[in-house]
Amino acid sequence: MADSLKHLQFSSLVELLCYRALKEPDKTAFIFLQDGEEEVSRLTYKELDRQARAIGGYLQSLCTIGDRVLLLYPQGLEFVSAFFGCLYAGVVAVPVNLPRSNGRSVNRLESIVADAQATILLTNERSLSNVQQQLTDAPNLASQVLATDNLALDLADVWQEITVNRDTLAFLQYTSGSTGTPKGVMVSHGNLLQNSEYIKSAFELTPNSVSVTWLPSFHDMGLIDGVLQPLYTGFLSVMMPPASFIQQPIRWVKAISGYKATHCGGPNFGYDLCVSKITPEQRASLDLSSWCSAYSGAEPVRRETLEKFAATFKSFGFQAKFFYPCYGMAEATLMISGGGVADEPVYCAVDAKALEKNRIVEVSEDTPKIRHLVGCGYAWLDTKIAIADPQSLTLCPREQVGEIWASGSSIAKGYWNRPEQTKETFHAYLADTSEGPFLRTGDLGFLKDGELFITGRLKDVVIIRGRNHYPQDIELTVEQSYVGLRTGASAAFSVDVDKEERLIILQEVERSLLRNLDVEQVTKVIRQAVTEHHDLQPYAVLLLKTGSILKTSSGKIQRRACQAAYLAGSLNIVGEWTKSTSNPVNLPQPTKASWQRSHLLKQHKSEQAEAIESWLVSKLAQQLKVSANSIDIHEPFATYGLDSMAAVLISGELAQWLGRQLSPTLVYDYPNIEALARSISEEGVVA
Secondary structure, eight states, X not given: OHHHHHTOOOSSHHHHHHHHHHHSTTSEEXXXXXXXXXXXXXXXXXXXXXXXXXXXXXXHTTOOTTOEEEEEOOSSHHHHHHHHHHHHHTOEEEEEOOOOTXXXXXXXXXXXXHHHTOOEEEEOHHHHHHHHHHHHHOTTSOSEEEESTTSOGGGGGGOOOOOOOTTSEEEEEEEOOGGGOOEEEEEEHHHHHHHHHHHHHHHTOOTTOEEEEOSOTTSHHHHIIIIIHHXXXXXXXXXXXXXXXXXXXXXXXXXXXXXXXXEEEEOHHHHHHHHHHSOHHHHTTOOOTTOOEEEEOSSOOOHHHHHHHHHHHGGGTOOGGGEEEEEEOGGGSSEEEEOXXXXXXXEEEEEHHHHHTTBOOBOOTTOSSEEEEEBOOBOOTTOEEEEEOTTTOSBOOTTBOEEEEEESTTSOOEETTOHHHHHHHHOBOOTTTOOOOBEEEEEEEEEETTEEEEEEESSOOEEETTEEEOHHHHHHHHHTSSTTEEEEEEEEEEEEETTEEEEEXXXXXXXXXXXXXXXXXXXXXXXXXXXXXXXXXXXXXXXXXXXXXXXXXTSOBOHHHHHHHHHHTOSOEEEEEXXXXXXXXXXXOOOOOTHHHHHHHTSOHHHHHHHHHHXXXXXXXXXXXXXXXXXXXXXXXXXXXXXXXXXXXXXXXXXXXXXXXOOTTHHXXXXXXXXXXXXXXXXXXXX
């Protein structure tokens, strides 16, 4: 099979799946672990092809070729079938994050529906009522919502084969967009086939490879590397929900060990979670010797993270050379650069001061003010990487940082219905050589002996846990959160705190508010608004004197200058809130003694609820590094700036303390501590 595929030139992913279903009908393609542990469903190539035909046949009765169809699914194999059902029908798939029941993500969903002009939403039966409720609350959403997992498979017989080739648009990958308008990257079948071959070559993948992924399928890395790449190369993909991994990171590593996985990875923060949350007892039975390509991408790759992870899991078969730092983005389908599978990660130590001036000066490890950079490999196949001066649009000399430009068959077709932005981003030419077109990535870096190093970002984009956030959107949310905050006078940016990128918010206040400024209340409202609308936990909120925020002569916010002033401590501050970096002396620690669970069983429900409330108060205080006395059980969780990852981590620890399974989304599915504790006690403590 592996040798024959080298000589096959597929015209589309439809042709590829049909080929797999014909040649290897009974081979398992996908396995899904519902809670990250229990295997609840499988799909063979034949079953996937049959389901795709059924969904495709049904869509053909509702749509015309080229229509856009939204996919709103929880992580699972229903999404895989629906995605291929769209391809079989010749409609354009639009994967989107499933909205939460609290409705916070409806605005983004409405923006995507409007931009894509989609009229049909697909989901599964389990999520149907939630999605229908979103439709009721937001009448501007698409007019039809359909569950695909209850469609009759006989519909496969009415499917009509259509002409699909490498130029046919396969799906739209929506990315964050400034001022709240997401942009749809147009990805063709040819882009996907080329990038799949790219990944296969770079990682030396074979039909004997195995992947275990927790990356969400609506995200480019989760979709292309977790779903399409296994199909392309013909190896097994084991999938689990992202929240199940975050709730208990051992689930991912245990599955890698159990399924003898070879090709798994994710953003830098995922490896950090494994180091900090997996206990020595949990590690004891692991065997990670099969894991030969542990890729790290989607956010800055940190040397310290790689070294800590390798040291932590060395005794369990993991080797430092297994790490595979790489670089990519949705506009390039996915992967742009990566190294050799057998190679150790490449590091480069440079002078931090020189780097601030976009100069590369290599220094020894013992030099003060040093910056450690991790190499992200090199270009493969027909991809070319150039480092260009973003102003002159000419090639940079070797010792200078510039914007990373990329060209090749993996580069997407552009942004949906955005010709000007497409021209600006996808059709760049070098002024000194006329070479092009190139994709302007907006990222800064340099090449050293062919190895790509990422140094920062040209655009003001905040990247936290692999997600891009435009500061303009955050700033708008902040300005509108409280009366008396000045419009057009806020700045959102990130800084490195304890080797982690953290969000900083600056906001001017009106003179009228200065007279009776309640700093605690204003910063609390700002944090709550940012958490609710952007799922971000601010590290610091600084209120500034009227007219003091740094702007250009034309009135634009100078975010980098604001960042520098924050780091230098030179801002004109009238009030601030900063997340504490150490636990207060009077902070109680949640009880973890085994007797506590048995004691809970003997209590009445009201007493159980009180005990759970006490645990949650202590844990929330510990998470936020504040006094337990400052936690109000009636206040919404969002009041404390608790983002989704922090909420899922708390639900995981609560589940372990109670000795029962709890939904990973439990904490943000309930309005406050009191309601959550009452619900758990009424259901019973131990599963």
